[in-house]
Amino acid sequence: MIRFENVGLRYGMGPEVLRDLNLRIDPRSFQFLTGPSGAGKTTLLRLLFLALKPTRGLITVFGRDTATLPKADLPALRRRIGVVYQDFRLLDHLTTFENVALPLRVLGREESSYRADVVELLKWVGLGDRMHAYPPVLSGGEKQRAAIARALIGQPEILLADEPTGNVDPPLAKRLLRLFIELNRLGTSVVIATHDIGLMNQFDARRLVLHEGRLTIYE
Numbered sequence: 001m002i003r004f005e006n007v008g009l010r011y012g013m014g015p016e017v018l019r020d021l022n023l024r025i026d027p028r029s030f031q032f033l034t035g036p037s038g039a040g041k042t043t044l045l046r047l048l049f050l051a052l053k054p055t056r057g058l059i060t061v062f063g064r065d066t067a068t069l070p071k072a073d074l075p076a077l078r079r080r081i082g083v084v085y086q087d088f089r090l091l092d093h094l095t096t097f098e099n100v101a102l103p104l105r106v107l108g109r110e111e112s113s114y115r116a117d118v119v120e121l122l123k124w125v126g127l128g129d130r131m132h133a134y135p136p137v138l139s140g141g142e143k144q145r146a147a148i149a150r151a152l153i154g155q156p157e158i159l160l161a162d163e164p165t166g167n168v169d170p171p172l173a174k175r176l177l178r179l180f181i182e183l184n185r186l187g188t189s190v191v192i193a194t195h196d197i198g199l200m201n202q203f204d205a206r207r208l209v210l211h212e213g214r215l216t217i218y219e
Contacts, residue, residue: 001025001158001189002048007057009043016055018043021215023208025158025191030184032200033193035210041193042086044210045160048191049083050074062157079103082156082188086163088147090135096122096142097131100149118153125149125179140167144176158189165196173199 002025009018018040025031025048033041046052047059050066059066061077069077090099097118098105104114122131125145135143144164151159161180165173177192177199184190191208194200200207207218 001027001062003058003060004047005058005060007047007054007059009047009052010055017213018047018210018215019213021057023215023217025189027157027189028184028187029206030181030190031192031206031208032203033191033208033210034195034197034200037195039210040213041210042162044215045083045162045191045193048158048160049081050078079154080157082151082154082159084144084147084151084159084161084164086166088135088143090143090146090150092135095132095134096127096138096146099135099146100153103150103154114153118149121149121153122146141169141172141176144168145179148176148179152183152188156188158191159183161190161192163193163195165194165199170199174202177203 004021004023007018007021008016010016033044035041043052047054050061053066062080064077091102094102100122101111101114101118119131122128125148127142127145127149130138130142138146144167148164159180165176168176173196180190180192181203209216209218
């Protein structure tokens with residue numbers, strides 16, 4: 001689904017922050033992306049989401065070479081990738097339901113065509129009784145689950161999550177990880193960036209370890 005071949009990235013004329021990355025994200029795969037703070041985990045996620053272009057090397061997404069990809073084709077590819085951001089990025093003036101439904105509204109769909117799907121998804125992530133609440137009154141865990149639901153509503157083939165358990169307590173972190181594992185069982189490839197070694201040790205999954213701009217993969 002995604003392939004990196006000898007990928008490197010630098011900002012301006014500075015040194016490479018990522019170098020010689022070789023990586024495959026296969027269908028239905030599950031992996032943790034880890035490494036010390038400042039190792040480049042978020043930068044790598046941005047490359048996976050096509051929010052950045054590499055300085056060198058080849059990135060292929062769903063069989064398309066991103067270096068030659070017309071800009072007009074980029075949104076359609078991005079819609080096949082869901083992203084959960086570390087800072088949630090919920091809109092305070094919209095209810096939980098409206099935040100989750102937003103990607104579908106942007107596509108021009110009528111509420112009648114997706115209302116049942118949004119309600120079902122909110123129940124699945126444990127927010128069935130919070131769909132009319134606004135983000136300022138949600139707890140950190142509830143905001144995180146709303147962000148996860150928003151990333152899933154478009155039924156992405158790949159889900160990228162940047163420190164999705166970083167703002168919640170250990171029991172909720174484990175519950176969120178189980179949501180991702182269940183999603184993977186349903187067929188979505190999952191990449192979770194985290195520094196929580198203890199949490200990763202509770203699950204048997206592939207690990208992508210970034211250190212000083214280089215990637216080591218442990219199957």
